[in-house]
Amino acid sequence: MASEEQVELNAPHHPTEKAFEAFEVVEHTIKSEILKSRHDWNKHEPRMWSRAAGISDADLVSFNIREDLVECRSALTSYGTIILGKIRLPAIHDDEGEGFIHVRWLIDLGLEGTDDVIFHSLFTDEGNRDEDGHPTTWRAIQTRDTPLEFFNE
Template sequence: MATKETADIGAPHEPKEASIKAFGEIEAELKKQLVHLRHEHDKHEPQCFASARHVSDHQLASFSAEDFVLVRVATTAYGLILFGKLRIPALASGGGSSTPAYVHFRAFSEGPDQPALFHSFHTADTEDADGNKTFRSLFTADEPLVWFDA
């Protein structure tokens, strides 16, 4: 598997035609997997989607290509890794850059003529001084889109 050290990752930029095409290829899977991720985290780490408790699964997954706001592409020996920042409209209505309203996803393609495949969503973990970990999968507009493995 490619790592941050072995891949050439580009700078963040607005999605271009190829990235938008890749997003279209995985959009249905993104929606399905985001709802699944929330259900799984609600069992053991409910804080992961705490700011989305007030929205239904349908609202959580009500994004479209217009909400795909940022991308980074990493070139590897075996294909392209796409990291995307996706606005969740149901959570963005609160306004302000500190409102958690984005998910970061990872997709893969063997090349520009090959279909994209969903890989994962980013879940950040933070450890406090007592060693307790907290998890979250929702990010703010200001948080950078960085390399993540799972």
């Protein structure tokens, strides 16, 4: 898997038609992974998904790629194209504003030249750290201003 030092992401941009089509391929997986992440984090650190407190699973993943994919970035690697996307979560609107998730996936160039779309991860930020290196902030739901940057979760 590539690291931040190994990839050159293009500038953040509005999704193209090709991006919408590609994201629609992984939309179901993204929604499933959001719910899985939320449930897993709620077992040991509910603050990670705290902006979604009181919101049902169905409402949390009620986004539509055509309407809610607002930004993309990509980078070519030797094994395919890494895609990052910022997706609005319409159910999240609080004192921090709208809520967004950042996703990462890959269009893998298979051995036979066929493309496989592979979901990689959601960005879950264990932000600031105390003097012992332990996280003091947790954030799975980003703000509009959170930059869409490479992540390797």
